[in-house]
Amino acid sequence: MHKIVPDPPCDLLNDRAAFIRALSHYLPTQGFHSISEELSFEDSLLYTASLLNSASATALDCGEHLPGAERAKVLAVWHLLEIAKTTVDRSIECLHPPG
Numbered sequence: 347m348h349k350i351v352p353d354p355p356c357d358l359l360n361d362r363a364a365f366i367r368a369l370s371h372y373l374p375t376q377g378f379h380s381i382s383e384e385l386s387f388e389d390s391l392l393y394t395a396s397l398l399n400s401a402s403a404t405a406l407d408c409g410e411h412l413p414g415a416e417r418a419k420v421l422a423v424w425h426l427l428e429i430a431k432t433t434v435d436r437s438i439e440c441l442h443p444p445g
Contacts, residue, residue, distance in 0.1 A: 391438050398431040 381390070402424055409420035 388438070388441055391434055391441070395431060395434045395438060398427055398434060402427040402431055 385393075405420055405424035405427055409417050409424055412420055
């Protein structure tokens with residue numbers, strides 16, 4: 347297939363500048379994640395439980411698509427995430443005892 351319009355010339359300096367701007371915007375220099383000083387203990391546990399749930403689901407999904415030793419390693423990480431998630435879930439339950 348013959349293209350009527352050729353590809354524009356590649357300007358590596360502009361591409362690099364755009365890349366640096368994108369990194370600066372999405373990855374602030376203060377760190378990848380910051381926590382509000384007003385976050386309560388209970389809310390931090392709930393947030394941690396949500397993060398562990400997402401990480402666990404991701405690890406399980408990735409592990410199912412890998413062969414052999416790589417699969418075993420990722421599923422071992424999934425198992426550790428499940429243990430941590432269960433511990434955090436128990437901590438949340440202790441904050442609100444039944445009855």
